[in-house]
Amino acid sequence: MSQDDQKQLSEIIGLIYDSAQSPELWPQLLSILDTTLGLPLDVQKDQENEVVSENKAKTQILKPHFRRAIEFNHRFNALENERNAVADVLDRLPxxxxxxxxxxxxxxxxxxxxxxxxxxxxxxxxxxxxxxxxxxxxxxxxxxxxxxxxxxxxxxxxxxxxxxxxxxxxxxxxxxxxxxxxxxxxxxxxxxxxxxxxxAKSRQEISADILSETYTLTQAEARLLKHLLNGCHSLSEIANKQRISKHTVRSQLKSILEKTNTHSQTELIKMVLTGPAALIGARASTPVNISLSEPEANFSKNMSETPQTKGIRLMDGRWMEFTEFGDRHGTPLIHFHGWLHSKEKLHPYSTFAETHGLRVIVPERPGHGCSDPQHEHSLSHYCKRDIQQLASHLGIDSFYVTGDGEGGPYALACAATLTDRVKRAATTGCMPDPRFEHLENLLPFDRRLQILARSTPKSILYPFSKIILKALKKNNSYFELMASDFYESDRAIVSSDEHKKIFKESMNNVTSSNIDGIVADYYLRLKDWDFNPEDIKTEVHIWHGIHDCFSNIDSAKDIAAAIPNCKSHFLEENGHYIFISHWDEILSALIEA
Missing domain, CATH: 3.30.450.20 (PAS domain)
Structure with missing residues (x-):
């Protein structure tokens, strides 16, 4: 290995440890890993094996450092979580x-x-x-x-x-x-x-009833204690307000101190203000009344009060989580979400499912949310086994399917393997497999990561990807930095408050448990689909923005050309987030076709 290579590896090793503690450095680490270990797009076939062999030697040197850096990152996150938990408890004190x-x-x-x-x-x-x-x-x-x-x-x-x-x-x-x-x-x-x-003005009011119940005080003792909590420390003043003798006040205070096992007014006040009575008093605020507008009130009679997140135990023992939206007795539609989604609301702006009588079932794919990961990740097996079992469990004979982004291949796999159950299918911004992949004009971050993944083992690629996920969850500014390369229609969407809320919910969802499954799902586009789009008999609608920087428009055109019964909707002046901007139009074309 040349001196330049050794110098470069030393730089990478230092950056690996720095990135584990300072996630904002991961774009820099990604760039240098791409340069060092990535397989160039223009590499000749006869040179590919030689490049891969050289990169494997470098990878062996970097492996142990990645493992240690990830361990440090876990410890750091544990300490940070502990600190945040303490801060959260203190913030709840009144x-x-x-x-x-x-x-x-x-x-x-x-x-x-x-x-x-x-x-x-x-x-x-x-x-x-x-x-x-x-x-x-x-x-x-x-x-x-x-x-x-x-x-x-x-x-x-x-x-x-x-x-x-x-x-x-x-x-x-x-x-x-x-x-x-x-x-x-x-x-x-x-x-x-x-x-x-x-x-006085910012103090949480603690009622005499709560004081009496919490500390087994008489009502008179509770009223005295409330005066002390309100800043009145003079027993004579309290006696005048209560219209009782100072001797009676002293007797009541002595009884309170005995019942609370305290020895002074100062100790008593400290105990109460940091004890359960204060917390109960803080929670016992006036409830907020939320009124529904007339249309929403009418909907509520026929809809479930909130989206229902449920789960089933699959035949192989794995757990599958799913959420239902819309009309529970309506036309069934199974939607495969992208990595950006919310369990609280199917769509930030649309009520199409509710107003058109759709029952939308959103399964959490293997490794997402609380769904167990698959040991052997297979699109066709997932549809033939898991989705088939889910539909049977819900008593659904036939249904529509939609898939957004990473969920697109799952929708196509259902159309290919469940021909007797899928009525029609639609994808938005569908992620391709290597057969249809076009890396040109992709988001620089995605392009680098995809190129790097071609020649980098999972032992490095997956831990590094976990750092990226945690960085995105920790600081939304990293996503906003990536968004600077988005097409203008996408930038407008991701800068909205609704999108920021969904983004936060998504990151909490995808990083709450099965991070390995999320990473595996992302790199699914590196594997050939285990079904042939040419064999899909069901009608399929392919929706794609011309300026999509996550999935090249040429990839979408190649997929559409391979499907015999396909209706293409290639949208000018649009990028990746057409699920947000055109959802009503997509559903209308699918259901009413």
């Missing part, structure tokens, strides 16, 4: 929580604290330091935080907690509770202080 160091420099806060800072001018953050509106209050706060930090470092039991009231004369007073943060793995010389904030 009290502001700010973490600071001994100098009151803010290191983290939950959403409720951010809301308080946005709505209350008594507190703010300047130069990343928590300060109060009053200079005197700010000095007191910083002094208390330093004293607690010092006590924490020196393990002193005194000065371990303190409460303050700010803005008492304003219309939005706030209670502040300051305490050390006890984290086992935190170095003793790096104290972390927790500041709990509860303001």
């Amino acid at each position: 009290i502001g929580i700010i973490l600071t160091d001994e100098n009151c420099t803010v290191t983290a806060m939950n959403q409720h604290a951010q809301n308080i800072l946005n709505e209350n001018d008594e507190l703010t953050i300047k130069s990343n330091q928590l300060v109060l509106k009053s200079v005197t209050d700010t000095k007191n706060l910083h002094r208390v935080v330093r004293d607690i930090a010092v006590a924490q470092v020196n393990r002193h039991s005194s000065q371990q907690e303190k409460s303050m009231m700010i803005g008492a004369a304003s219309d939005n007073p706030c209670s502040i509770y300051i305490t050390p943060t006890n984290i086992d793995n935190l170095p003793t010389d790096v104290p972390l202080i927790s500041i709990y904030i509860s303001c």
Whole structure:
């Protein structure tokens, strides 16, 4: 191996590890892998074996680094998920929580604290330091935080907690509770202080009934506790409001402390604000009333309330998940989705299925959602066994089929193998197999990945593809970067809020469990179809955008030419996402033909 090759491999190895931790680097890694391991489009047949042999030697060197990088990526993701889970829990608490160091420099806060800072001018953050509106209050706060930090470092039991009231004369007073943060793995010389904030206007109201039920208090004790939670810390003031003696208030407070096993008002307030009563109070908000418009209300009488996701156990023991949309008693149509789809809504804009009495069944293909992957991925076997069993399970004798993108070959396979059950079939932006593949004018990302896949073993290709999937899920900007190469009609679609919502749901769906199955489905276009389009007797409608950058229009024309009974719809001024822009027209032509 030449020195240039060794230098290039060293660069790739470094980039492999960097990409595992920083997924935004995967386009750069893909480009250099394409250059190093990819099989050029113009390679001569007599040179192909030699190129593949050289690339195999390089692949053997890269394999262990890919494996280690993927392991690091798994560990990193596990830690990130744990951190996000903790952040999610803190955001659900109905009290502001700010973490600071001994100098009151803010290191983290939950959403409720951010809301308080946005709505209350008594507190703010300047130069990343928590300060109060009053200079005197700010000095007191910083002094208390330093004293607690010092006590924490020196393990002193005194000065371990303190409460303050700010803005008492304003219309939005706030209670502040300051305490050390006890984290086992935190170095003793790096104290972390927790500041709990509860303001009158942003405070979640906790009813006396909830307090009484949660802590087994009398109604009088619950009313007293509610006053304390609302920032009234003077027993004399509470006595006046309740029109009872101060002695009675003291007796009630003593009883509350005993029942809650707390020893001071400060400890009591902290326990309640971070306990189940506060969470119950936060959830017990006024329900939102959603009214249906008149047409939607009429539909709801004949439709299922929501899409129904179900599943069946197949004869070989695998699980198949599927979702039903539209009229449960209507004309059946089995739709094979692309990688972009939602279980919540069949189409972001269309109600054609509902208004035209269609029962749309969307199976999750092997390796998608909760469907188990196939050991031997076969289009014809999937249709003859899995789809046949699904139709029988649902009591469906005959049906229409549609397929979008990666789902297109499945729709064609059904038309070829289930001739006695499929009435008509339609595809949109159908992905080809090598026989019909035209890599010219494809999206640069897709073209590179497809070329690279021709000469790269699964042991590298699949882990790398998982990194790409996780990167897309983590940051939508990567998809938006790819979309800069889309045709203008596609760019308009993917920039819409509805598409962004579906994209997020899709990424959650495809990465929730069977990532291996998703990757296998993507590279299905590298394998010859195990059925002949020439043998399809059913009428097939091929819909394709002239400017499709995922599946070349020439591929669609070759597929259409091979199918005997085919109606072609090649759309000018359109790209790949004609499933979004022309769905009503596609269904109308299919059902009403």
